[in-house]
Amino acid sequence: MEKMKLLAEWKYEPKKIERGYAGRTLYVNIGDRSFKEKPVTEDMKEKFVGGRGFGLKLLWDAVKDTTKWNDPENELVISGGPLCGITQYPGSGKCYTVFISPLTEQTYDSNAGGYFGPLLKFSGWDALEVQGKSDRDVILFIDGDNYKVEVYESPFEDINAVTITEALHEYFADSEEDKRNISVASTGKGAETTNWGCLNMSFYDLRRKTPRLKQAGRGGGGTVFRDKKLAAIVVRKRGVGPVSNNPADISVLQRTGLKLHKEIRDLDDQQNKMRKVGTPHLNEIMNEYHLLPVRNYKFGQHPEASKIHSKIFEKLFTQGIPDGCWYGCSMACAKAVDGFELKTGPLKGKKVTVDGPEYETCAGLGSNIGIFDPEWIIEANFYADHYGIDTISLGTGLAFVCECYELGFLNKDITNGLELKFGSKDDLMELIHRMGRGDDKFARIVGLGIHKMKKVFAEKYGAPFDVMEKIGMEGQGIEVSEYVPKESVAQWGGYFLTLKGPQHDEAWLIFMDRVNKQLPTFEDKAEALHYFPNFRLWFSLVGLCKLPWNDIEPADNVIKYKGIEAAKVPEHVQNYVDLFNAVTGKNITKEELIVQSERVYNFQRVFQLRLGKGTRRDHNIPLRAIGPVFPEEWEARAEYYDNELKAAGIDSQGLTTEEKIRKLQEYRLSQWEQLVDAVYKRRGWNKNGIPTVETLKRLGIDYPDVVEVVRKHSKPEDNWEE
Amino acid sequence: MKWLATYPERCVGCESCMLTCSKTWFKEEDKELSRIQVSSSESGYAINVCNQCGKCIDYCPTLAIKRDNSGVVRIDESKCVGCLMCAGFCPTESMFVVEKREKPFKCIACGICSKECPSEALELKQD
Numbered sequence: 001m002e003k004m005k006l007l008a009e010w011k012y013e014p015k016k017i018e019r020g021y022a023g024r025t026l027y028v029n030i031g032d033r034s035f036k037e038k039p040v041t042e043d044m045k046e047k048f049v050g051g052r053g054f055g056l057k058l059l060w061d062a063v064k065d066t067t068k069w070n071d072p073e074n075e076l077v078i079s080g081g082p083l084c085g086i087t088q089y090p091g092s093g094k095c096y097t098v099f100i101s102p103l104t105e106q107t108y109d110s111n112a113g114g115y116f117g118p119l120l121k122f123s124g125w126d127a128l129e130v131q132g133k134s135d136r137d138v139i140l141f142i143d144g145d146n147y148k149v150e151v152y153e154s155p156f157e158d159i160n161a162v163t164i165t166e167a168l169h170e171y172f173a174d175s176e177e178d179k180r181n182i183s184v185a186s187t188g189k190g191a192e193t194t195n196w197g198c199l200n201m202s203f204y205d206l207r208r209k210t211p212r213l214k215q216a217g218r219g220g221g222g223t224v225f226r227d228k229k230l231a232a233i234v235v236r237k238r239g240v241g242p243v244s245n246n247p248a249d250i251s252v253l254q255r256t257g258l259k260l261h262k263e264i265r266d267l268d269d270q271q272n273k274m275r276k277v278g279t280p281h282l283n284e285i286m287n288e289y290h291l292l293p294v295r296n297y298k299f300g301q302h303p304e305a306s307k308i309h310s311k312i313f314e315k316l317f318t319q320g321i322p323d324g325c326w327y328g329c330s331m332a333c334a335k336a337v338d339g340f341e342l343k344t345g346p347l348k349g350k351k352v353t354v355d356g357p358e359y360e361t362c363a364g365l366g367s368n369i370g371i372f373d374p375e376w377i378i379e380a381n382f383y384a385d386h387y388g389i390d391t392i393s394l395g396t397g398l399a400f401v402c403e404c405y406e407l408g409f410l411n412k413d414i415t416n417g418l419e420l421k422f423g424s425k426d427d428l429m430e431l432i433h434r435m436g437r438g439d440d441k442f443a444r445i446v447g448l449g450i451h452k453m454k455k456v457f458a459e460k461y462g463a464p465f466d467v468m469e470k471i472g473m474e475g476q477g478i479e480v481s482e483y484v485p486k487e488s489v490a491q492w493g494g495y496f497l498t499l500k501g502p503q504h505d506e507a508w509l510i511f512m513d514r515v516n517k518q519l520p521t522f523e524d525k526a527e528a529l530h531y532f533p534n535f536r537l538w539f540s541l542v543g544l545c546k547l548p549w550n551d552i553e554p555a556d557n558v559i560k561y562k563g564i565e566a567a568k569v570p571e572h573v574q575n576y577v578d579l580f581n582a583v584t585g586k587n588i589t590k591e592e593l594i595v596q597s598e599r600v601y602n603f604q605r606v607f608q609l610r611l612g613k614g615t616r617r618d619h620n621i622p623l624r625a626i627g628p629v630f631p632e633e634w635e636a637r638a639e640y641y642d643n644e645l646k647a648a649g650i651d652s653q654g655l656t657t658e659e660k661i662r663k664l665q666e667y668r669l670s671q672w673e674q675l676v677d678a679v680y681k682r683r684g685w686n687k688n689g690i691p692t693v694e695t696l697k698r699l700g701i702d703y704p705d706v707v708e709v710v711r712k713h714s715k716p717e718d719n720w721e722e
Numbered sequence: 723m724k725w726l727a728t729y730p731e732r733c734v735g736c737e738s739c740m741l742t743c744s745k746t747w748f749k750e751e752d753k754e755l756s757r758i759q760v761s762s763s764e765s766g767y768a769i770n771v772c773n774q775c776g777k778c779i780d781y782c783p784t785l786a787i788k789r790d791n792s793g794v795v796r797i798d799e800s801k802c803v804g805c806l807m808c809a810g811f812c813p814t815e816s817m818f819v820v821e822k823r824e825k826p827f828k829c830i831a832c833g834i835c836s837k838e839c840p841s842e843a844l845e846l847k848q849d
Contacts, residue, residue, distance in 0.1 A: 087805040177801075328803075
């Protein structure tokens, strides 16, 4: 690669990391190419902790109430958190991206593995804020070895992830060994042509001798990235080691990490086989419990699901390689298919390493679009990453398109020649390539996301909006991730009473609620929808991955603890409390851990409100998410659904299937409203889903500007009756 | 391959191997820092030391662990990031981790301890 043209350079002073914090954040305006260092105050650490908390705080200060995703003042903030980069405990390399989303038009946060978060912090920065828009494609380089930030003109004509990431690891490294000291954030052409742009964060795989890509997939962060004309952000820091975080007490990190390594060594094969198959171990489990989305979530099970069983992927994934996406991750779920020869697209014939597919991709770009072909899924996974498109939104979005096509709302004239039925492998792959090229009008409409597709299909092609409202699996503007939530009332909340839409990083309560029946009342469900979203949010504050929390459990977990307590995995919760205190030198308890999260949870809720969202109206749920919409869905589990009606006290004698469906919908919608009320009450929000001033005060986030937003939008009639 | 054979039934528990080892490699007499660990067992003493099986090589994310020309498994400290996966996954738990060292350490079959052993419980072997 030729020498890149330097457009701007800024030098900074080295700074030692103290107890997990660099103590400052880096601001870059990519428009006027200015740079700034901002201090991290004690209040910021106390109230926002780090990671996503810092991201939201910095974004709050940067935008106006009216800021849209593609306004120059929108930012992309990337931050690790105080535990990010510890090497001793599995899952400690996560970073969190925060931005106003093109899909949801409110704040979004999405996390990625890879080495970016740790290397950014060890370069001296708790967070990176990028604001403004460049006039040309640029590469931002944070040189943590020489303490400078540089902006280069991008030499790339092909702005796609694999090409750019490989070239930049090569360009900035002195040797093969040195490549592991670099991480590249990139996306692809699909992030320009769709709202589903993902960010790929790399780490260099010394054994495979190739960069690997881990995605901050959801919410359209890649689309914001390209809107700013960023071609890549590169960070380089050499010499990372066991005490780079300068922890208060390394012995706790050693002891706790070693204990979990041994747990994984002894139990993973019997539990989830994360080391051998990663998250696709869920493929068959979800199918067994009617939770695997099939044909746009119409069904939860399919006879051909055996073709995407984890046993198949176990053979496809290269075994015996320490597939951690950061040092010390013995869970090693970052599986990869090596030597995969691409059959289609611009890289046809090339042999590549494909990261994944994860469970979500197997379901989204598999069963949900009626495809049960592992090779096809792997190919689609590769190109989605390469083009910078989130595989989850893509899968759910394509599933919606297929159903619209089969319902006759779309035809070949509209799709420019593509027959987009469920299972149309060739034509669906071609649609993905058209998104990657951006030269096809229909592909551009699909890339707007389901929320906007519904409007365009109705206005342009006369498709019935009411039907699409029922079957379009989105909430708050973003596509549902890949679990069928229909039969668990608590999971309706886990998906649709969330801060940013139906992803699954807040709560996964289906087994607890539906299978184990541990949440019988609305108050029980509300309690779970208080605890789990807050507990899981905490990972995003400190820079950790959720998986080593409960994808491995101590052997005696279910003996020592029962019911919901067992689901919390108390011993691992204690690990996290210990790790936090050992790094920061603080002395929090497991209860205070939840309060740390609650502060940021409520702050983000108010942030959504400030941007014109964040009320009860925005917690919408499509009918497909709460039960069958069409007779074929009912008939597939007729006995089960007849019993559901009976259990609800509804006499179904003499009713047609359509009438039964309507009855069940009415019943379940009334349950939904009761759930919303119970959850809002538990969270300390008013009837309209707005945190009360008392809640803000209790959490110590009653900053004047935050209180003002709440006061502006709260009405007396939304207060709960005494 | 060089490796240290152990005969725990001959061990008298004098701990001279441990003291020699730590003195040789860490310049202080501290049993905790020994790459061979002797402990009491029901039948007398147990000796825990690396058998150079090399399983740890496959767990290291930075390729810091390699087998040298004599077949001895060695850690390149400049590459080690102290992730402890090698220690956690060692089948015989002979990769040691202590509070005062940020990185793990193990027997490199130097044989010095076997010379100090008064009861011929240790023997350096070459296969």
